[in-house]
Amino acid sequence: MTPALFNVERSLAGARWVSPPVDAGAAQAIMRAHGVPEVIARLLAARGVAPGAVDSFLAPTLRRDFPDPFTLAGMAEAADLMAESVIAGQAIALFGDFDVDGATSSALLCRFLRSLGVEAPVYIPDRLSEGYGPNAKALRTLRAQGADLVVLMDCGTTAVQALQAGKDAGLALIVLDHHDASGPLAPADVIVNPKRADDASGLEMLAAVGVTLLFCVAVNAQLRRRGFYGGRAEPPLRDWLDLVALGTVCDMVPLKGPNRLLVRSGLERMARTTNPGLKALMEVSGLSEAPTVRDLGFALGPRINAGGRVHESDLGAHLLATDDAGQALDIAHALNDCNAKRRSLQTAMEKEAAAKVRALGLDGDPVIVVEDEGWHPGLAGLVAGRLKDRYARPACVVTYAKNGEGIVEGRGSARSVPGVHIARALAAAVEAGVLIKGGGHAAAGGFTLDPTKVSDLRDFLCACAQENVAEEGGPEETTIAGALSVRGAGPDLVALVHDRIGPFGQGHAEPLFALGNVRVWAADVVGSGHVRVQVADAEGGPRMKAIAFRAEDTALGQALLTAGSRPMHIAGALARNAWGGRVTAEMHIADAAFAGQA
CATH class of the missing domain: 2.40.50.460 (OB fold (Dihydrolipoamide Acetyltransferase, E2P))
Incomplete structure (x- = not known):
């Protein structure tokens, strides 16, 4: 066992303090070559930074360290399809998820296409009535409105039925996503997702907005190759790195590799942003200095999300895509009001959820599942996260709403802990017939279920997680x-x-x-x-x-x-x-x- 630092075996927080394992030789090499203090050299070595990679880590540059978009499986085909659609003057529509990653992805691609002379409408599904991901009715509506090509961002990888309906309606479909791709893939023309089984890019850490940025870079290259610009200025891709930073931070993907580069560069851009929506959002958030990662995650992101949680899901995307400063300020104030309402509702819902856990004796379950007909569907994920933190185990919160056909269904959000891959558990529940649909990441997911199957879901998830939930023992480290x-x-x-x-x-x-x-x-x-x-x-x-x-x-x-x-x-x-x-x-x-x- 690693010796406890300062002999702290149980701190005031109940933890045992330990030093990370460090390659002493690597730390010494870093210290000699780069002149950093020993404590910093050991930190870098402990985080796996090789002596030869220190410069790229400490001072990454877009020119040197930006990833090659074409290493992503399907990227060449997707970029070709988009370039051909732009040149042919086809009608293009965008479909994005209702969270910050979806909003920033949609706004980024909208701005990119606008710079090419293409006005692409953005469709964001209503969190309450439509739920997560594409649906057949929405895709048919976009086709009826004249769309030839729809690009789906931050969703769609395994939405087989919805995308089949889109194909049947005559749409060309491109998916830009980063969610789990272990199930059957949807019948899109192209799916660009670094989590595809056949993807060898090593870019699985990207958020959807990162995938979307690489898509824009790839399309730009294909248009350049086809002589589209004819001496005209190309789109200012660097100007939109602020959107990439916002979506990446708020989706809580690992800040490693290219994500760290994109966030670092995006924060520098955000300090002097020209985006009217971001400027207005920073103003109503009370940010007067250059935003930090914490500002993105705790000030800007929650306000964008609040629109979908308690009002209109598309407010965030429209805020970030608009060039009208007056409209941007109006939307920003609306989102600020939504966030205040969200906080009030969330506090009450958290208290009720905790009371249910106690009353039903669920605090001993390996997975906590609670539900209530009166809870707000837009706040399920936030409350699930609080329950997960409080009880140190996966938690699911189920609310209820009518779907597009007027049928009441359960809408759930799940948050998990290390060791329990919640997206795979939800996918297994779908296969077992417990859920209608479900998916997400290792740490977070969403699902839809028949209201009569909440108990079945609780039993199923508890069985899945039982072997992964650590038994209580010594103090955490x-x-x-x-x-x-x-x-x-x-x-x-x-x-x-x-x-x-x-x-x-x-x-x-x-x-x-x-x-x-x-x-x-x-x-x-x-x-x-x-x-x-x-x-x-x-x-x-x-x-x-x-x-x-x-x-x-x-x-x-x-x-x-x-x-x-x-x-x-x-x-x-x-x-x-x-x-x-x-x-x-x-x-x-x-x-x-x-x-x-x-």
Whole structure:
């Protein structure tokens, strides 16, 4: 067993602190070749960055590191079909999912086609009445409105019946997706999905908006080869990287490989965006500085999603696609209002769901499944996520709504934990006849079912997950990237972590560092139960500001407030504090332990 860092076997959060396994030789090579501090060299080595790849990791560039779109299976055929449709003047329509990934994908392709002189209408299904993915009625409607080609984004890979209806209606169909492709593939003309079994691109981490960007690059290349531009300026693809960053972050795909490049480049673009919708959304969100990954995930994304959850599903896509600043501001304000309503409804629904779990004794199930006729279908995923976090196991929330034929059906959202691939479990439930349809990712999914089969679903998923749910044992392990002194955790180190190793997100988590044997000073409570302190090395020296968010009523918060002269080990993420023209380092505390008592 790996020795516990600072001998912390059980912290205040109940965790055992460990250092990540590190190739010491690789760390030394990185330190010598690139002149970075040892703690940074060890962090890079622990995350699998080879000495020869450090430059690309610390300073990726679009010119050097952008992936080749044509390595994706089906991309050449899809780009050819689109290029031919554009040149022939065919009518093109876009169909996108109602989440942020779908909205950004739709807006990106809409803007790309507009720059080619093609106005493509965007269809976003209603979350409540149509549910996730394409449906036969919508595709027939697009055909009746004159569409020759429909591009489906962030959905469609396994929508066999819906796409067959589209083909029967005479549509050409291209799917740009990233969802699980293990089931029978839909009868589209081309499906571009890095999760296809025959795809060897290695780009399975991409969100749909990343696939859509690569599609635009490929179409652009095919049009250039055909002489389409004739000396005219080509579409400004770099200008739309802000949309790619937003969709990638909000879909919580791993920030590794090309995703890290796209988000990093997209954040730089967003700081000077010309997109009226993004500018308006940042204004109503109260963002006055360059957005961060956290701003995308917790300020911009929820507002875009809120439209589909409580109002109109297509508001987000239209916001990001419009060139009218006045219209953009109107939509942004509408989405802001939707988000306020969403928060209120969600709070009430979370309380009711937790009460059901307790009342029905479901907290011992390996998968939690709750349902209620009065719950809002648009909030099922958010509440499932909260239940998953609370009970540390997969959770499903089922709501009810009428489908396009007026029949009441169950609409569910699932959120899972590592070790339980929820999309495969849902696919198995479809095959077993428990669900009407279902799909998603390893960690999240959606499904439709007959209202009479909720109990069957609970039994089926519990059976699927039983072997994967870990039995309770020793404390969980928290990985600490490195040990620091307060004196050594200065603004230069923080800048290196955030500006060179970041941005952080899913699959590339912000590293936690530990300050050993520090004294806690000036502890107090601020804001909504945040515990604010100052810490200093035991031998004295400068003090660092630190804060534990929403910790007042936790063991961690109480320990910080009552530490007195007892030395502590404190773990958290390094942050940068700019105030009055002076930049200092601070720590966002995640955990702590008393020295000598861990």
